Amino acid sequence: MNHLSSSRIGSTQYPYPVRAAAYVRMSTEHQQYSTENQAAALFLYAQQRNIEIVRTYADEGKSGLRLDGRHALKNLLEDIETGAADYSTILVYDVSRWGRFQDPDESASYEIRCKHAGVSVQYCAEQFVNDDSPVSSIIKSVKRTMAGEYSRELSVKVFAGQARLIERGYRQEGTAGFGLRQQFVDHTWAPKALLTRGEHKSIQTDRIILIPGPEEEVAIIGDIYRAFVEEGRSEQEIAGMLNQRGITTDLGRAWTRGTVHQVLINEKYIGNNVWNHGSFKLKNQRVRNSPEQWVRADGAFEPIVNKTLFNAAQAIIQSRSYRLSDEEMLDALRQLYLQQGSLSGLVIDEAENCPSSSAYLSRFGSLLRCYTLIGYTPDRDFSYIEINRGLREQYPHLVEETIEHIRSLGGRVTTDPENGLLTINEEFTVSLVLSRCRMTQAGSSRWIIRFDTGLFPDITVAVRMSPDGTQTLDYYLLPAIDMTVAKLTLAQQNEAGLEIYRFDSLEPLFVLARRTSLREMLS
Incomplete structure (x- = not known):
């Protein structure tokens, strides 16, 4: 029916x-x-x-x-x-x-x-x-x-699938770039047709790799690197030289300081396949990921730039910022903000008298931190990035303090080096989770607890953090036997069935882990 x-x-x-x-x-x-x-x-x-x-x-x-x-x-x-x-x-x-x-x-x-x-x-x-x-x-x-x-699950699966393709040497996104071309290959890596700009693959099993472009473009890429490394020319000078020769970028545009800089720092020219520089998962705000989050396959493509020459260019770019103090770098960024009215990685890279965005990232850890230091607030709220970074820094200390306290009570703790799962007294396992406070559009606080269904810990200790991520509010000791969902959303006040697991400290966990000596039992 x-x-x-x-x-x-x-x-x-x-x-x-x-x-x-x-x-x-x-x-x-x-x-x-x-x-x-x-x-x-x-x-x-x-x-x-x-x-x-x-x-x-x-x-x-x-x-x-x-x-x-x-x-x-x-x-x-x-x-x-x-x-x-x-x-x-x-x-x-x-x-x-x-x-x-x-x-x-x-x-x-x-x-x-x-x-x-x-x-x-x-x-x-x-x-x-x-x-x-x-x-x-x-x-x-x-x-x-x-x-x-x-x-969320679809996003995780898609990301994992994309990462596997990158690690196997397939191109995942973006244009080939000047000096390179995109080529179709089948599942055996047999070459098929070249992919021109605006074209997309039509067969699901086909993949895309990068190959060297026309000889004249490859030669120009070599000229850019040699002019920068061997002749000591700046990106702005090199852009001017290319424009005087009537050479345009792969997009048919005039060269700028920023486009030359991107050629000089992109690892695809030495054959490396690098992905996940930025994230836009679940349609949240786009963020710039730290290098340890990048997915890479070195030597995936045929290089068109010598690796020694490439490394020399990176050393020059990094050394330019090392000649400036932190305050001098921030002052240059502050002046750029006053001139432009807003900041971004592209705006920074296009500025002649300012270190590159990669230099700020290397020196200060993130562009967002630089913006905070000069008093610039982007139109979009990226504060959660810094909160997450702070939570990642706090997490090892929480684990270490918990382990030390249990051991001081006579308990035994072992840590799985691969997943961080704690095994206490060879009796039960514990997973520690820091939960960031998220604000709804209505202004309410929410904390999302995701249970690791792959590890199946006996107890998940969920630590609820304050909105700014600097203080611990309380602890939820959630036993696996009572948790039948993969994800739990907590509000400021929760139903009685959840509140029975809430504690102001980790003392209940320490009570479970404490070992009493025979002398104490007999006294």
Whole structure:
């Protein structure tokens, strides 16, 4: 039986026509749920219940991870909240059509905004009635969490797959660059056709590698390196020389200090395949990753620059910043900010009288820290990057202090060097987790605890951190036997079933680990 039929339990047959709007979204990862299919299902649902669809809002091919770019949903909410809506209910295919947000509260907020404006929401493909009953509320909460978890798991799988391809020597993203070309190869690495700019592979099993480009372009790349290393010319001088010769970049543009600098620092010219310089996972803000997070395969391609020459160029670039003190580097960045009004890695690299962005990264650890030191606040909030970095620095100290305290009580602790799992007294295992505080759009605090289902620790110790990541708020000792989910979201105040695991210190863990001597037992 069609699950949209009028025999559905709890469905309503209206005695008079009810005006409705339909909202449909085709997610990029769920092409089979096209907007046309959703619209057809909603029409059938409406037809069986005496509902008239007077408007349709459609977001074509839009990811459900963020509201950005979903103009139809924005228009729907605006129409409802400004009183422009000429309908009393909204038909949506299922709960996940609002979005696959990592914070399930964000998905719920859009439904709540509709209801507050007096417009009800009906989920036409769900097996429950959206009647605000406790059962429907629980089901929606579970489905919103599952929708977000699906996106997270998909992101992890996609990243792992991309990383494996990089390590095998395949090109994953971006243009080839001046002096190089992209080539199709099949699964046996047999060469096929060259990939021209704007073209994409059409066969799933085909891969892309980099090969040397035309001889004249390869020679120009060599000229750039020799002019920089052997003649001592700056990037700006080299750009001027190339432009005078009428040579353009691979994009057909004039050379600049920044484009020359990128040629001088990119490892693809010595045959290395390096990926994950930046992250944009789950549609969060793009961040610049530290070198230890890069995925690489050295010697994957045929080099067109001698490695010794390349290393000499890197040494020159790094030495330029070493001649400046920290304050001098920051002052140069401060002056650039006053001139430009904003900062980015590209803006820094294009500036003639300023060290490169890679030099700031090497000296100060991150561009964000440099921005903070000169009083510049980017339009986007990247504070979580520094908080995460701080948590990574705190974590080893927490583990070390915990181990030392257990041993001082007579307990025995061993640490698995590969995964950090603690085994206490050969009796039970413990996983320590630092949980960053995340703020919802409504201003509420949330802490997400992910359980390592691969290690199966007997107890997960979740340490809730303050919003700035500098202070410990409390501890949750979560036994595996009672935790049946892969992820747990904690609020400021939680239900009694969770609060029984909350403690102000790690003393309960130390009690479990403490060993009492025979003399103490007999006294």
